[in-house]
Amino acid sequence: MSRILLRVDFNNPYEYRINATLPTIRALLKKGHFVTLITHFEKDGKYPHLDQIARYLKKYFPSLVFIKGEIKKADPLIFSKQSKLFLLDNLRLSKGETSNDIKFARILASWGDFYINEAFAVSHRKHTSLVGLPKLLPHEMGPLFKSEVHNLSKFFKPRHPFLFVLGGKKFETKEPLIKKFLRSADAIFVGGMTGNTFLAYRGIGVGKSFVEKVKIPENILWSPKIFLPEDWESKNEIIYDAGLKTIKSLKGLAVKAKFVLWNGTFGWVEGGYEKGTRDFARALGKSKAFRVIGGGDTVDAIRRYKLEKNFDFISTGGGAMLEFLAKGTLPGIEALKKK
Structure with a gap:
């Protein structure tokens, strides 16, 4: 059992992108892993909290825990609770995301033992969650990403x-x-x-x-x-x-x-x-x-x-x-x- 940090792309059109990622999430949960989802989301040129995304995800994963607000280092006790699926808030609300900041990378890395990139659509960006995290955690491409390539x-x-x-x-x-x-x-x-x-x-x-x-x-x-x-x-x-x-x-x-x-x-x-x-x-x-x-x-x-x-x-x-x-x-x- 591992803690998987899964970089997804739930930007608009988010329903389509979430639906495409459901098999990956389900497969990881079926193997008994804890899964923490990280994504950015833009609406009308702004970066809102991910309440809308969380509501949609809960249709498929009722036990999802949405951790709203500033992304902080993981509390180890959270992984002993009933849910195995977590959603952190909008990455773009953190200044360290777009600047590929090593401090922010360490904060994100505290949520996983292994990193998977399933966000092909934004992987042309040199952002922390895309190029910084792989320096700190064992990593691989997700199945959707592999299909794109x-x-x-x-x-x-x-x-x-x-x-x-x-x-x-x-x-x-x-x-x-x-x-x-x-x-x-x-x-x-x-x-x-x-x-x-x-x-x-x-x-x-x-x-x-x-x-x-x-x-x-x-x-x-x-x-x-x-x-x-x-x-x-x-x-x-x-x-x-x-x-x-x-x-x-x-x-x-x-x-x-x-x-x-x-x-x-x-x-x-x-x-x-x-x-x-x-x-x-x-x-x-x-x-x-x-x-x-x-x-x-x-x-x-x-x-x-x-x-x-x-x-x-x-x-x-x-x-x-x-x-x-x-x-x-x-x-x-x-x-x-x-x-």
């Missing part, structure tokens, strides 16, 4: 044709991956706000649509592998979604593909402009490719449409997924390699 690693040696689909915004976070996949992908579709930026830099009018002030290398901007929206849905000279011609062309590429990797929505889904994203997700159900999707907004949308079955793997990572695909590793992975 296994499935995403398939894109390092993809089957062809390989279609890479990008939406959303923030070209700077996507540039390393575009550079990398220009060598291995057969086609790269760039949509969403990033697509608007590409269109504008190619001299195509996008009205009053938001355009990022970035420098796009010429070999990326004009690459014959890069495909951009052909038409769009707009209002008041602002592009809000990909158009019918664009989705039809994209469907044609997807039907021929053997590998499809998708990150980022095509439109402003929060404002109801989601036809392009939804129609392409439906079309992938007819594709025989190995289909992977990632990114918080994109996965949220797919779950709302109840189209999860159209994908062979759904990554919990957004930024972490992009960084892993670009670099082949993450700070959280490197920390687990060290003994």
Whole structure:
């Protein structure tokens, strides 16, 4: 019997992320271990207490003990009580979390004899709970984390044709991956706000649509592998979604593909402009490719449409997924390699 310190990611959408982690928690409890869960949680740009998370977890684990407030060193007596499952409060409420502080790492380490990282989606961060704790405790990857690495690693040696689909915004976070996949992908579709930026830099009018002030290398901007929206849905000279011609062309590429990797929505889904994203997700159900999707907004949308079955793997990572695909590793992975 051991005390397991389990780093999970219960950030929004927390129901989906908790449900994905339930098998790991149950397996550890079944083996008789004490399990302490640690996570961060952000809501509306703030870091609240985890009462909401605790209530949801108690549906599955009624004996869960939520230790609200400042995270302090573990009292050994707590592990002699009836419950074997504990939830510490929001990691981001402690200043030492984001600064990778050794003092805070020691406080967290007092809650476990063994550390498991099951938080792939945030393992691109150099935070205490991700890179500091493995220095103090024996450690390993959790099964969900291993599944992420296994499935995403398939894109390092993809089957062809390989279609890479990008939406959303923030070209700077996507540039390393575009550079990398220009060598291995057969086609790269760039949509969403990033697509608007590409269109504008190619001299195509996008009205009053938001355009990022970035420098796009010429070999990326004009690459014959890069495909951009052909038409769009707009209002008041602002592009809000990909158009019918664009989705039809994209469907044609997807039907021929053997590998499809998708990150980022095509439109402003929060404002109801989601036809392009939804129609392409439906079309992938007819594709025989190995289909992977990632990114918080994109996965949220797919779950709302109840189209999860159209994908062979759904990554919990957004930024972490992009960084892993670009670099082949993450700070959280490197920390687990060290003994």
